[in-house]
Amino acid sequence: MAASDHPPGPSVFDAEQHGATVRIRLDVAYDGTEFSGWAVQPGLRTVEGELGQGLETILRSPVRLVVGGRTDAGVHARGSVAHTDVPADAWRRLPGRSRRTPEQAALTRLAGVLPGDIVVRAAQVVSSDFDARFSALRRRYRYRLCDHPPSADPLRRRDTVVVRQRLDVEAMNRAAGVLIGLHDFASFCKPREGATTIRTLQEFSFARTPDGVVEGTVVADAFCHSMVRALVGAAVTVGHGKREVPWVEQVLAARQRDPAVPVMPAHGLCLEEIIYPPPEEYATRAAEARTRRKLR
Amino acid sequence: MAASDHPPGPSVFDAEQHGATVRIRLDVAYDGTEFSGWAVQPGLRTVEGELGQGLETILRSPVRLVVGGRTDAGVHARGSVAHTDVPADAWRRLPGRSRRTPEQAALTRLAGVLPGDIVVRAAQVVSSDFDARFSALRRRYRYRLCDHPPSADPLRRRDTVVVRQRLDVEAMNRAAGVLIGLHDFASFCKPREGATTIRTLQEFSFARTPDGVVEGTVVADAFCHSMVRALVGAAVTVGHGKREVPWVEQVLAARQRDPAVPVMPAHGLCLEEIIYPPPEEYATRAAEARTRRKLR
Numbered sequence: 001m002a003a004s005d006h007p008p009g010p011s012v013f014d015a016e017q018h019g020a021t022v023r024i025r026l027d028v029a030y031d032g033t034e035f036s037g038w039a040v041q042p043g044l045r046t047v048e049g050e051l052g053q054g055l056e057t058i059l060r061s062p063v064r065l066v067v068g069g070r071t072d073a074g075v076h077a078r079g080s081v082a083h084t085d086v087p088a089d090a091w092r093r094l095p096g097r098s099r100r101t102p103e104q105a106a107l108t109r110l111a112g113v114l115p116g117d118i119v120v121r122a123a124q125v126v127s128s129d130f131d132a133r134f135s136a137l138r139r140r141y142r143y144r145l146c147d148h149p150p151s152a153d154p155l156r157r158r159d160t161v162v163v164r165q166r167l168d169v170e171a172m173n174r175a176a177g178v179l180i181g182l183h184d185f186a187s188f189c190k191p192r193e194g195a196t197t198i199r200t201l202q203e204f205s206f207a208r209t210p211d212g213v214v215e216g217t218v219v220a221d222a223f224c225h226s227m228v229r230a231l232v233g234a235a236v237t238v239g240h241g242k243r244e245v246p247w248v249e250q251v252l253a254a255r256q257r258d259p260a261v262p263v264m265p266a267h268g269l270c271l272e273e274i275i276y277p278p279p280e281e282y283a284t285r286a287a288e289a290r291t292r293r294k295l296r
Numbered sequence: 297m298a299a300s301d302h303p304p305g306p307s308v309f310d311a312e313q314h315g316a317t318v319r320i321r322l323d324v325a326y327d328g329t330e331f332s333g334w335a336v337q338p339g340l341r342t343v344e345g346e347l348g349q350g351l352e353t354i355l356r357s358p359v360r361l362v363v364g365g366r367t368d369a370g371v372h373a374r375g376s377v378a379h380t381d382v383p384a385d386a387w388r389r390l391p392g393r394s395r396r397t398p399e400q401a402a403l404t405r406l407a408g409v410l411p412g413d414i415v416v417r418a419a420q421v422v423s424s425d426f427d428a429r430f431s432a433l434r435r436r437y438r439y440r441l442c443d444h445p446p447s448a449d450p451l452r453r454r455d456t457v458v459v460r461q462r463l464d465v466e467a468m469n470r471a472a473g474v475l476i477g478l479h480d481f482a483s484f485c486k487p488r489e490g491a492t493t494i495r496t497l498q499e500f501s502f503a504r505t506p507d508g509v510v511e512g513t514v515v516a517d518a519f520c521h522s523m524v525r526a527l528v529g530a531a532v533t534v535g536h537g538k539r540e541v542p543w544v545e546q547v548l549a550a551r552q553r554d555p556a557v558p559v560m561p562a563h564g565l566c567l568e569e570i571i572y573p574p575p576e577e578y579a580t581r582a583a584e585a586r587t588r589r590k591l592r
Contacts, residue, residue: 031450076451107446116453121446150403150417154327155372155455155566157412270451 074266370562
């Protein structure tokens with residue numbers, strides 16, 4: 001799912017033609033229910049498409065977005081981060097005659113043009129070293145499961161997957177534990193030509209909330225396509241008692257997609273946070289990440 | 297809003313024609329977004345209409361519902377309670393050839409026929425003393441406010457009202473405090489011929505959650521139409537610094553609707569719980585409640 005590779009393209013928008021640009025970091029939340037994912041696709045409603053259009057409306061300038069977590073259709077975000085380079089004068093002009101800063105004006109004006117299922121939480125000028133995708137240290141996702149259908153909250157049905165059978169959270173955590181660390185996650189990824197499937201899974205755990213919902217937390221440096229949902233699918237399989245922990249070890253070691261691992265539905269998944277280093281490390285981190293993707 | 301008076305009607309369904317009946321208590325949750333409220337209205341999608349139809353489908357018998365909290369269009373519920381009298385043999389037949397109890401079978405079969413925005417959480421046989429409306433001791437509502445639009449969670453936009461200006465929660469609690477107790481709440485009710493507006497407000501308070509949302513809790517023996525939303529509107533007016541606590545006292549004392557009190561939007565409101573006495577007090581409580589409504 002998220003954070004899969006981007007198509008190649010300039011990350012600085014046409015700076016020469018438009019004079020000086022500033023790089024803007026956007027913190028973005030969205031309800032993914034009615035989006036065909038993040039990435040622009042012709043004829044489909046996407047987060048990138050709607051957000052880009054909103055920015056173009058308020059800036060009166062074409063906008064190209066780079067995101068730190070490309071989510072699939074139906075996946076939500078509370079803490080996605082994107083960057084874009086915009087003409088410095090368009091940015092400065094945003095407040096108009098108001099006393100607001102361009103940052104404040106951007107938030108208010110975006111709220112006025114964006115649909116209700118996208119909220120821009122922050123918009124700030126960052127150094128051009130910052131790359132929403134490559135400067136990221138890690139991504140944190142949450143997956144929500146309700147394992148007792150009569151307890152399902154109809155107000156959370158858009159971001160909670162209901163399963164019929166009770167989940168054994170301890171067993172899920174044992175299954176999750178064997179996956180933590182640096183591994184080739186090919187067994188949990190949709191294969192993509194030339195793309196590495198080696199990742200460091202830093203955290204993977206489940207807990208039952210006071211509401212009875214089982215929440216999974218998944219943190220890794222990056223994820224390949226459908227990886228979070230397949231990892232959760234493996235844990236759910238064990239949580240339902242259909243398989244045991246050694247099976248998870250076998251699946252991981254096989255390094256190829258196993259049809260016995262269900263890819264869980266998209267709507268239980270939410271990109272909660274993208275974690276970046278301190279500003280002085282943006283460039284170093286981006287260079288490292290770019291190199292690692294190439295080498296693997 | 298909720299728990300306004302019902303039209304008169306038999307509370308026991310046509311027992312003689314259908315032989316013995318059993319009284320069923322239903323615990324119900326719903327996302328009110330796409331309902332024109334609880335009560336059946338011709339040509340409109342209502343919770344009572346959908347739930348009644350679902351019950352008629354699984355019981356193959358006409359169903360009349362009595363609810364403990366009639367909610368307006370757009371108001372949600374996590375803990376509504378209704379009762380209905382159904383033919384005892386239809387109830388007993390529910391499990392078919394399965395080994396489930398009628399209670400379990402009712403939940404599973406209702407889940408199969410109801411739309412995703414209604415969940416029946418429990419269905420149990422109760423004594424015929426139980427009256428979902430009149431046996432209730434009190435109703436608890438929650439109101440969700442986000443006072444910082446960039447922090448709004450798009451996944452909670454269906455049950456959270458966004459206000460532009462920061463709310464002073466302490467001031468809201470001071471305003472709420474003067475309303476607690478036994479009062480004539482005519483200033484906060486849509487007037488209805490012959491209906492009392494005297495209520496006991498047992499709890500009314502606001503707190504900021506870890507997510508930054510301001511949650512109001514409102515508990516009373518019963519509420520008249522639009523009362524919770526007007527009470528919250530008065531507190532929000534004070535929380536925004538537009539009025540002070542003495543204004544709330546004046547509004548209450550005036551005992552007539554004050555246009556300066558905004559009736560807050562329906563979608564921030566959720567009926568969380570209806571509280572009943574122990575079974576041996578069902579009948580006494582119902583008799584008390586009926587008498588009080590008549591006398592006032």
